[in-house]
Amino acid sequence: MPLPVAVPLLVGAVLLLVGKFLPGRIPDAVAAATAVLVVVIDAKLAAHAAQGPLVYWMGNWQPRAGVTLGIAFVVDEAQAILGAFIALLFAASFAFAWGYFEDIRAFFHVLMLIFLAAMQGFCLSHDLFNFFVWFEVMSVTAFALTAYRLEADPLEGALNFTVTNTIGSFLILGGIALVYSLAGMLDFGALARSLAHEPGDPVAVAAFCMIATGLLIKGAAMPFHFWLADAHAVAPSPVSVIFSGAMVPLALFGLGKIYWDAFQPVAAVQVLMDTTVLALGMTTAVIGGLACLRQRHLKRLLAFSTVSHGGILLIGLALPGAASLGGFLAYFIGHGLVKGALFMVAGILLASAGGIDELWLRGRGRPLWPAGIAMAVAGILLGGAPFGLMDCGSRLMDAAAAARGEDWVLIAIVLGAACTGGAVLRGAGRIFLGLGEMPGEEARGPSEEESEKPDRPLWLMMLPVLLLLILALGTGLPQVDETAVRAAGRFLAWDGVASIAPVTPPPPAAVPTGVHPLVPWVSLGLAVLIAAHDLGRAWLPRTWRRRFERAFFEPIFTAIDRTHDGVVGDYVAWILVGLALFSVSAAAALHAG
Amino acid sequence: MSYVPWATAAWLSAVGIYGVITSRHYVHLIGCLTVVQSATYVALLSVGYRFGSVAPIFYTRSPSTPAVDPVLQALVLTDIVVGATITALLLALTLQVHKKRGTVNPERLRPFRQ
Numbered sequence: 001m002p003l004p005v006a007v008p009l010l011v012g013a014v015l016l017l018v019g020k021f022l023p024g025r026i027p028d029a030v031a032a033a034t035a036v037l038v039v040v041i042d043a044k045l046a047a048h049a050a051q052g053p054l055v056y057w058m059g060n061w062q063p064r065a066g067v068t069l070g071i072a073f074v075v076d077e078a079q080a081i082l083g084a085f086i087a088l089l090f091a092a093s094f095a096f097a098w099g100y101f102e103d104i105r106a107f108f109h110v111l112m113l114i115f116l117a118a119m120q121g122f123c124l125s126h127d128l129f130n131f132f133v134w135f136e137v138m139s140v141t142a143f144a145l146t147a148y149r150l151e152a153d154p155l156e157g158a159l160n161f162t163v164t165n166t167i168g169s170f171l172i173l174g175g176i177a178l179v180y181s182l183a184g185m186l187d188f189g190a191l192a193r194s195l196a197h198e199p200g201d202p203v204a205v206a207a208f209c210m211i212a213t214g215l216l217i218k219g220a221a222m223p224f225h226f227w228l229a230d231a232h233a234v235a236p237s238p239v240s241v242i243f244s245g246a247m248v249p250l251a252l253f254g255l256g257k258i259y260w261d262a263f264q265p266v267a268a269v270q271v272l273m274d275t276t277v278l279a280l281g282m283t284t285a286v287i288g289g290l291a292c293l294r295q296r297h298l299k300r301l302l303a304f305s306t307v308s309h310g311g312i313l314l315i316g317l318a319l320p321g322a323a324s325l326g327g328f329l330a331y332f333i334g335h336g337l338v339k340g341a342l343f344m345v346a347g348i349l350l351a352s353a354g355g356i357d358e359l360w361l362r363g364r365g366r367p368l369w370p371a372g373i374a375m376a377v378a379g380i381l382l383g384g385a386p387f388g389l390m391d392c393g394s395r396l397m398d399a400a401a402a403a404r405g406e407d408w409v410l411i412a413i414v415l416g417a418a419c420t421g422g423a424v425l426r427g428a429g430r431i432f433l434g435l436g437e438m439p440g441e442e443a444r445g446p447s448e449e450e451s452e453k454p455d456r457p458l459w460l461m462m463l464p465v466l467l468l469l470i471l472a473l474g475t476g477l478p479q480v481d482e483t484a485v486r487a488a489g490r491f492l493a494w495d496g497v498a499s500i501a502p503v504t505p506p507p508p509a510a511v512p513t514g515v516h517p518l519v520p521w522v523s524l525g526l527a528v529l530i531a532a533h534d535l536g537r538a539w540l541p542r543t544w545r546r547r548f549e550r551a552f553f554e555p556i557f558t559a560i561d562r563t564h565d566g567v568v569g570d571y572v573a574w575i576l577v578g579l580a581l582f583s584v585s586a587a588a589a590l591h592a593g
Numbered sequence: 594m595s596y597v598p599w600a601t602a603a604w605l606s607a608v609g610i611y612g613v614i615t616s617r618h619y620v621h622l623i624g625c626l627t628v629v630q631s632a633t634y635v636a637l638l639s640v641g642y643r644f645g646s647v648a649p650i651f652y653t654r655s656p657s658t659p660a661v662d663p664v665l666q667a668l669v670l671t672d673i674v675v676g677a678t679i680t681a682l683l684l685a686l687t688l689q690v691h692k693k694r695g696t697v698n699p700e701r702l703r704p705f706r707q
Contacts, residue, residue: 069664129668129671133671136675140675140678140679140682143679143682143686144682147686147689150689151693152690152693152694155686155689155690155693156690156694156702156703158686159619159683159686159687159690159699159702162679162682162683162686163613163622163626163683166626166679166683167610167613167626167629169675169679170606170629170630170632170633173633173636173637173668173672174602174606174632174633174636176637176668177633177636177637177640177665178636180640180664180665181640186664565703566702566703567699567700567703568613568622568699569613569614569615569616569699569700570614572610572613572614573614576610576614
């Protein structure tokens with residue numbers, strides 16, 4: 001049971017000890033093999049957990065006479081599947097990073113393995129403080145990995161990342177102190193039972209606000225997302241793959257976990273999830289998408305697309321019920337696969353074409369055409385194409401929203417998907433086909449010179465990209481909808497109580513339908529339209545460019561540019577604004593309840 | 594329980610965050626971050642504190658002696674470790690940034706300056 005955490009930690013420790021003496025590619029091979037091993041362990045756990053949740057008490061400190069002192073790991077199907085996916089992404093990233101880092105002591109592999117262990121622990125933990133510890137291990141390794149290259153831009157990005165996320169950690173700790181003062185225990189199940197006695201307690205609501213804010217900072221919801229674009233854009237590409245594909249969505253899953261497992265009995269928290277978190281998700285999806293269109297630094301563009309899709313994931317979390325949580329799970333995995341592949345394509349461009357600026361790269365990607373095809377496919381998937389895992393996820397979320405009579409949620413999902421997909425398609429067209437010539441555009445000052453280690457063969461870098469995209473298309477994975485909804489339903493029914501009570505038989509899994517089949521096409525069409533507009537601007541009538549773009553979009557884009565100014569103090573001020581927003585809505589919810 | 598420790602924690606985090614927002618020097622900013630963190634120490638310790646009880650070490654006493662909550666003490670210890678790690682890492686980053694950019698003023702350190 002604790003093997004997914006223990007194995008990478010142990011291998012990491014051994015690598016740290018003997019890394020100095022290992023020649024050449026051995027650390028690469030060991031790290032990749034470890035990640036694959038974790039995938040296998042998680043898959044086995046998922047198979048076992050299908051019968052019922054697995055509970056493991058550290059040091060065998062089982063609850064006695066209703067008192068829960070021990071710390072538990074609980075494995076449900078949902079967590080095991082997410083864990084397996086995360087380990088798979090690590091394996092792909094290790095394969096992509098084959099020969100990327102030449103240092104003698106394999107520090108990169110050690111850090112990545114600890115990062116992997118922390119994510120597994122975060123997934124499985126069933127105790128509020130243990131949860132925080134894994135969160136923190138995850139954060140610290142992430143900070144160090146961001147600044148791994150020790151150059152000016154990565155260092156600045158890492159500083160912003162560290163300061164903002166550390167404030168998030170302190171908020172979580174404060175929340176833990178509050179909730180412990182109220183309930184006197186930390187196990188999720190015991191906590192839920194104790195909170196159910198006082199469903200209207202303001203202290204519980206305050207604690208939830210603080211913990212949720214901390215997790216949303218890591219999960220990059222508006223207005224806590226500012227660090228993300230700085231950090232993901234400057235981290236080494238194999239690390240960005242993990243950041244965008246796994247770390248950010250995992251923090252959102254953590255929010256879901258503390259909500260369903262522990263805080264759900266509190267009425268005001270339910271209202272908060274239904275309204276404020278849903279609204280945050282929708283705003284994040286749209287603004288993230290617009291900011292994404294604005295970027296010419298390819299990795300920064302992808303970072304904003306992660307913000308936007310994080311917003312969509314947040315929508316899936318905020319809508320109650322197994323269907324939308326199932327949608328969340330499918331979207332999590334689908335988005336992680338696609339975004340991982342895209343960051344790898346960006347890494348290929350950095351390594352082989354020698355740049356990351358979209359305008360500078362115009363047409364220079366032609367010799368790397370396989371990467372271009374991969375980027376186009378990924379753009380189509382991001383844009384909401386009606387196939388693959390992401391589509392399955394968004395369909396489930398749409399259906400869940402429609403079932404509650406909140407169809408308008410759909411607009412945010414479609415807009416977010418269309419903007420990000422459009423931006424990626426535009427990039428693919430410009431870089432690999434040389435489209436969209438605009439005289440004088442490049443003169444606007446290219447970003448800093450960047451490149452990554454060149455001499456790796458293209459096929460080696462394309463292999464993980466292909467693997468991820470094939471999986472994202474959903475080939476070889478039958479009945480994704482059913483599996484996702486079933487796992488989500490069991491998670492909701494079992495995960496919270498697994499540590500304190502025997503579980504009831506699994507609830508039936510009904511896959512909802514009822515979204516118009518045209519919705520994905522609308523989204524994809526919008527994405528293509530956006531890409532075509534940006535690439536074909538030279539042919540548009542001048543009056544259109546003047547009137548429409550200047551009047552309507554310029555103010556929005558200028559505001560977006562101004563707020564993302566890279567100054568860490570401003571980012572922290574935005575965090576306070578978000579926290580205040582949360583507190584005000586919590587007070588309103590308490591007052592109403 | 595008294596409200597004084599909570600008020601102290603709130604005050605410490607407020608001044609700490611004010612410092613982080615207005616800081617013009619990264620080392621100063623890291624100091625402010627440590628102040629914010631002290632707020633969590635105060636909050637955690639005050640939750641576990643029992644008046645008139647002893648430290649949770651029962652080597653020479655009977656285990657039924659009233660003691661402060663050991664869970665919170667463990668949490669604070671972990672918190673201190675976290676704080677030390679973060680501070681060390683941040684200071685190392687600051688040192689490196691100073692080598693590359695020649696300044697540690699957050700206002701002048703902007704990734705992706707336009």
